[in-house]
Amino acid sequence: MRRFLRIYLPFCKMGVQQMLAYRFNFIFFLVGEMLSSVVMYFVWLAVFNSSEGETFMGFSMTDMTVYLFVSFAVGYLTYSEGSYAVAEEIRDGSIAMRMIKPVRFDLPFLFQEIGSRSVTALIVIVPICTLVEVYRFAVTGAVVFNIVNFLLFLLSLVIAYLLSFYINVCYGFMAFFLKNLWGANVLKDAIISFLSGSKIPIAFMPAALQTVLNFLPFSSLSYTPVMIYMGMYDLVTIVQKLTLQLFWLAAFWGLSKLIWLQATKRLCVQGG
Amino acid sequence: MLKKLRRALKMHRIFIAQDLKKLMEYKLDFLTGALGFIVYQTVNLLFLWIIFSSIPQLEGFSYDEILFIYGFSLIPKAIDHMFFDHLWNIGYWYIAKGEFDKYLTRPLNTYFTVVVEKFQVDAIGELVVGIALMASTVGKVNIHWSGLNVLLFIVAVIAATLIYTGIKTITAAIAFWTKRSGQVIQVFYMMNEFAKYPATIYNNAVKFLITYIIPFAFTAFYPASYFLRGDNPLFNIGGPVLAAAVLMTAGLLLWNKGVKAYESAGS
Numbered sequence: 234m235r236r237f238l239r240i241y242l243p244f245c246k247m248g249v250q251q252m253l254a255y256r257f258n259f260i261f262f263l264v265g266e267m268l269s270s271v272v273m274y275f276v277w278l279a280v281f282n283s284s285e286g287e288t289f290m291g292f293s294m295t296d297m298t299v300y301l302f303v304s305f306a307v308g309y310l311t312y313s314e315g316s317y318a319v320a321e322e323i324r325d326g327s328i329a330m331r332m333i334k335p336v337r338f339d340l341p342f343l344f345q346e347i348g349s350r351s352v353t354a355l356i357v358i359v360p361i362c363t364l365v366e367v368y369r370f371a372v373t374g375a376v377v378f379n380i381v382n383f384l385l386f387l388l389s390l391v392i393a394y395l396l397s398f399y400i401n402v403c404y405g406f407m408a409f410f411l412k413n414l415w416g417a418n419v420l421k422d423a424i425i426s427f428l429s430g431s432k433i434p435i436a437f438m439p440a441a442l443q444t445v446l447n448f449l450p451f452s453s454l455s456y457t458p459v460m461i462y463m464g465m466y467d468l469v470t471i472v473q474k475l476t477l478q479l480f481w482l483a484a485f486w487g488l489s490k491l492i493w494l495q496a497t498k499r500l501c502v503q504g505g
Numbered sequence: 506m507l508k509k510l511r512r513a514l515k516m517h518r519i520f521i522a523q524d525l526k527k528l529m530e531y532k533l534d535f536l537t538g539a540l541g542f543i544v545y546q547t548v549n550l551l552f553l554w555i556i557f558s559s560i561p562q563l564e565g566f567s568y569d570e571i572l573f574i575y576g577f578s579l580i581p582k583a584i585d586h587m588f589f590d591h592l593w594n595i596g597y598w599y600i601a602k603g604e605f606d607k608y609l610t611r612p613l614n615t616y617f618t619v620v621v622e623k624f625q626v627d628a629i630g631e632l633v634v635g636i637a638l639m640a641s642t643v644g645k646v647n648i649h650w651s652g653l654n655v656l657l658f659i660v661a662v663i664a665a666t667l668i669y670t671g672i673k674t675i676t677a678a679i680a681f682w683t684k685r686s687g688q689v690i691q692v693f694y695m696m697n698e699f700a701k702y703p704a705t706i707y708n709n710a711v712k713f714l715i716t717y718i719i720p721f722a723f724t725a726f727y728p729a730s731y732f733l734r735g736d737n738p739l740f741n742i743g744g745p746v747l748a749a750a751v752l753m754t755a756g757l758l759l760w761n762k763g764v765k766a767y768e769s770a771g772s
Contacts, residue, residue: 261688265695271711272698276556279706284560416538416627423545433552 240336241344248348263309263357270305274298290437295372296463299365300434304459306361307390308431310354311454313398316418318342319405338493343398350394382464385471389458392478397454399485406492430456450481516613517621524624535626542630546579549701550638564706569645570733571702576638578700578725581665583631589670590625596677597687603770616674616760648732657742661728664745668724669697671752674760681763693719700725720748 252259281294292300319342322328331338366378404421426432428451435446435456446452457474460466466474528535553575557568566574599605608615648654676693680686696714700721704712715722723745731741 258685258688261692265688265692268692268695269698272702275707275711276702279564279702280556280560283563289559416534416536416541419541419627420537420544421541423541423548426545427548427551432548433555437555 241340244341244344245348248345248350249352250348251345252349252352259353259356266309267305270301273301277301292434292436295369299369299463300459302361302365303462304431304455306357307393307455307458308426308429309357310350310390311394311397313346313394313401315342315346315398315401316405316407316421319402320408323406323408332497339399339402339489342402343395346398377464379464382461385475386458386462389461389471389475389478392475392482393454393458396450396478396482396485399482399489400450400454402489403485403492406489406496425451425454428452429454430459448477450485453478453481513613513617516617520621521624524626528626538627539630539633542627543634546631546634549575564703566703567646569642572638573642573646573648573733574703574725574729575701576635576642577729578697579631579635579638581662581669581724582697583628583635584662584666585669585673586628586631587625589620589673590628591619591623592670592673592677593687593690594623595619596680596690597685600680600767601684601770605767606769609764609767615764616757646733654732657738658728658732661731661742661745664749665724665728667749667753668720668745669694671749671756672719674756675752678756678759678763681760681767697721697724702726703730720744720752723748 277289277294277297280289281297287293289297319328322331328338331341362383366376369377404417407417428446428449430446430452431454435443435452438446447456453474457478461471461474550572553568553571556563557571561567563571595605608618611618672693673690676686676690678686679689696719699707699711699715704715704722704726707715712722716727727741727744730736731738
């Protein structure tokens with residue numbers, strides 16, 4: 234274990250330093266990304282103004298606002314660039330250098346990203362959660378914040394990030410077939426934004442679709458942590474959901490290992 | 506002048522032909538990119554469809570009218586994406602890495618050379634969705650496509666495209682002084698998200714911002730509402746034209762000033 238940390242912790246530190254070096258870029262980027270949540274907020278406000286009742290499919294406007302911003306934060310934090318990193322190395326051949334070093338192929342990427350993500354987490358979670366709680370208090374007049382739910386939310390968030398990383402690593406292996414993964418990433422992000430419920434809460438979808446989406450790995454990426462944060466699940470459901478998240482994490486971790494083993498047998502570096 | 510323009514158009518054709526050759530080389534990449542945009546827009550439409558399954562109207566706009574505005578917003582965005590995509594690279598790394606030097610050695614206007622260097626075919630996905638959406642509302646929204654309206658439509662789309670391009674040009678040109686401005690382009694460009702829905706759903710501060718400061722409301726909602734409701738053509742069609750003229754002029758002036766201030770990279 235000590236050896237493990239000695240090898241991989243420097244990667245983590247590198248990630249932190251990288252993040253701090255480019256902090257202004259990051260803040261601009263964050264503001265840009267957040268604009269679409271602001272747009273959605275106004276769209277929902279108009280929807281609630283145009284509809285008869287106080288709630289829309291079981292969500293009040295307060296719930297919807299919390300959902301929008303927490304789901305933004307979760308989506309932002311669990312976003313992994315694993316697919317770019319893997320694809321870039323396959324394309325320029327530097328993956329060959331990685332194979333001769335005594336480290337595992339996935340862990341340097343992972344630790345570097347964990348480093349940069351932990352900085353992001355501090356910058357994103359603290360202000361967003363504070364604002365969301367102040368807003369909830371201002372509207373409902375009651376403190377809804379619950380430390381147990383919050384800790385379970387953090388746990389679920391960490392699993393969601395790891396799952397996202399391994400899904401992305403698997404996806405990055407597509408670089409064996411495609412030269413330019415940019416388009417493929419647009420496609421992937423679009424599909425995930427729908428299947429994970431980050432665009433439209435899964436609860437708004439037709440019942441049959443809900444059952445399927447709740448089981449698929451994508452709801453574990455965003456919907457599960459957000460619902461835990463909002464206090465929509467009781468303890469039994471939370472345990473079930475966390476188990477499902479762990480199951481998918483194990484599955485994609487295994488899949489990435491399997492692809493890697495197969496791929497290294499037939500890897501052909503172009504002019505490396 | 507005319508000779509110069511003809512030469513420029515010929516150059517543009519040659520550059521586009523080059524990009525199409527590249528496209529034939531990487532067919533699968535192109536297909537996934539275009540498909541990506543189509544899927545992304547389909548998800549947004551599903552969202553609208555789910556909303557409208559339980560409310561009849563959104564702030565006085567019917568489902569088809571919202572689709573018309575949404576489709577309209579995609580067309581100028583796609584055209585700008587297709588022809589002016591290279592401005593992103595200028596802001597993100599061309600100036601910072603000193604690669605802008607190459608444009609200074611060429612016998613053409615720098616802005617023109619930069620812009621024609623890339624023809625972004627992926628944008629076809631957005632263009633197709635935009636046109637398909639508008640076509641799907643034919644007969645369901647009250648628009649009379651007279652000759653004049655068709656002409657005004659073309660004017661509005663060109664002006665709206667140049668609003669996008671103008672904003673990108675101004676923000677990209679900032680990099681001549683700051684070396685990198687990719688993130689600045691990103692923040693301003695992302696404001697186009699506001700254009701997809703009627704400007705009337707926003708509060709006054711946001712409405713003011715997207716009408717008079719970063720006028721994305723003129724890229725879709727205002728011109729579309731002229732075609733839907735027929736009111737106030739001077740503001741709804743004249744507005745985009747004025748905004749485009751101001752932004753493009755400011756962008757090109759800033760660009761030319763920036764090229765003079767450009768001092769390449771250390772190495």
